[in-house]
Amino acid sequence: MKIAVISPLFSRSIELMKELTTAFPDLKHNADNLLKTKADLIAFLQDADGAIVGREEIDDEILSACPKLKILSRYGVGLDNLDLESMKKRGLQLGWSGGTNSNSVAEITLSLMLSCIRNLHIATALLKQHVWKVNGGSELTGKTIGLFGFGNIAKRVVELLSPFHCKILVCNRTHDEAEAKKYGITYASKEQILAEADIISIHLPLTPESKNLFSTEEFKAMKKSAFIINTARGGIIDEEALKIALKTGEIAGAGLEAFLVEPTQDWELIDLPNLICTPHLGGNSKESILAMGYACIEHLKTFFSSQ
Template sequence: MNLKDQKVAVTSISFGKSSALREKLLHIFPNSIFHEHGEKLQGESLIKFISDADAAIVGVEAIDNYLLEHTPNLKIISKYGVGLDSIDQKALKQRDISLGWIGGVNRRSVSELTLCFMLGLCRNIFNSGFQLKQSKWEKHGGYQLSKKTIGIIGCGEIGSDVVTLVSPFKCNILVRDIADKSTFCKEEGASEVTLEKLLSKSDIISLHVPLTKLTYHMVDEKFLKKMKPTAFLVNTCRGNVVEQKALKEALQKKIIAGAALDVFAEEPPTDTDFLSLPNLMVSPHIGGNSKEAIEDMGHFAIEHLVSFFNNQTARKAT
């Protein structure tokens, strides 16, 4: 199959802004188009953009049954990133559309931001820095991360990497996962515990689960009230894992000491009262967007297409 004849639509803005990725893709697939600026593509604008494409490289855009009904030429979706919650895999399978995906490609990028959040919350970096910019010299230096109890919920590619990064701080690491992590915990000196114990004992709880029916709003009012009042919550996985209304109330009422979020149910978020809370650290979903992660995700997204059109070997949606 001649690769130069295949039309590739790239929906991710960060991919389109990378000159290295653009050059590589255009060298192999010269009939490629890019979404480089403006709002995230969704609904009719997304359909229009990829309507006649043979392949699409997608980020967080929703690929659902309705869209696929209006993209008759589409043969493969190549994931630029790792989360698959925005892709209707059942609909892909029904139409015999392949899915190019690899897990963990951006894990170190997300893990480092998670560690940054942990340190920032412990040492009160965000709030004290904000106070200084308001000409207020107030020294509230927090406490050290070292030797604290860290709860990791979801110990897959990213969760396990966070354990590796935190280990030098000699923390007491508690792990909760749906899979058996006994061997990993033994190797890393961590403890596999019940969710109840993790919530009641952890000084920091870090979320690293996929968004599924089971994890949707997993962090709700009941969850937060089981945490220590001095504890922090970190979420760098998916926004809808946390019920934002419940978290907002918990922060306002000091049910927990603070939180750090890189992801939100609505992106960009519009609740400015929530965003301005002094005990909340936020970032605009940049966990997987380090320069190195962007290049790695883009490289694999392109390779999935090359492999598929040369050998038809990209995996089928399951």
Template structure:
């Protein structure tokens, strides 16, 4: 389907800035081109960049019929990363574009930041750091993650890895997912739970779901009200799953102990609503942004294309 003369267009900025990945791709596809703009490509800019390419490696770019209809030469798209909420699968089918996807390539990176956030929130590190930075010498007492109940909403590769890490702290583990992995659950002593049980019984709630029509708005004010006032919640999956406004309101009322968001309804986001909230961790969608994860994601995207070489 592809040959060494095929043009591969890399829209991903992280991939394009990685010398190791560039060289590996060029060794198989010497005519590859890279996004050097430092910007996420969209609409006409995306079409212009992909024009003439038989294959593309993309990340956060929106792939829909408006784009694909103008790219008759494009036959393959290889995903750099795991999120597919920006992909119109019906459009791929309509325009006969093969889609390559590699779930799990950034699982450890996201799971590690989830664990670090959970420990930080329980120990009230954001509050202590802010007070200390303001010249206050005080010690707000936190809690240990050891022995606490940890629940995930979405037990895919990332959710599973997070639970696995938490198992080393002798946590009680709970998981809500439409497709429970009974073998994995048995190995780590994970209790298959309803959404309500995870929210109501967990000291730490971590969301690891894809954004779909079924999950959009899934954690709204009603669901947030189930969380214990001593518990923390984290979203490191996709914005739009967790109701930001309801989350902020609940925290301001003291109905939960803290939260961490790595993803937002709109990115880049407006930080104004979060100002002065205690015990909050906000990061700019960095869950999968480690050297190791970028290498894993890039190598997987490349291998997917080299496997199609004639």
């Protein structure tokens, strides 16, 4: 069996590649991140029986050009980059484990919340410019947090917020009253959260329904003292509308982990002082990298051992 590792992050892990090579000696990797186009991906995948896929978009055109493929093992938790219908049509197996990076992303979410509300990002930037300006922001304790989506990551965020005694409002497609009681949350409408939340945190997949879910109208409905955090997917926040909201003080600030185009080159957005931003590293802790990778390998082992 030949395995193609598309994900550069997986390819660069000595531990994961050692484990994978032991199980599947015939493999190739993308440690140098050379797969830039759809044609590159097709050429890389054409002779593979299975593949480990990160955030790369795998659509019907690619799958149709690689009929030898039997399984895609997802290195990560989101599935919006895979054409699941095309995979199903072609009888292509999906290897996927939810929640493997939930703690890693939840910790980054909490970090962004604290950095925003305590003014740490602005204070740090000023001090690095040799400007001593004391503004400690507000305390996170007791604030109202609005969560959009309530999957594994959002649930872990709630657990991490427990010592801060926050009021947690959740906007989710489904309501589970047993879960609400377990986590101490209150289900609320989008409109209620926009009006009441001190911090809004996004934990949704990117779908046609969630694309630009937060735009001009939403920012106007938020408190001027509020912050918005996105550790989910780029495109859920309208970045052009966000720029205006941050420049005009429509909202106090934002923390972005994900961007519409990655790597982003929107330096006008990145350079705004009331934006704290990271290069989509939320699920990139050492522990998360290994957990996601070992899960990928197990999916491949399980599948091919049954062939």
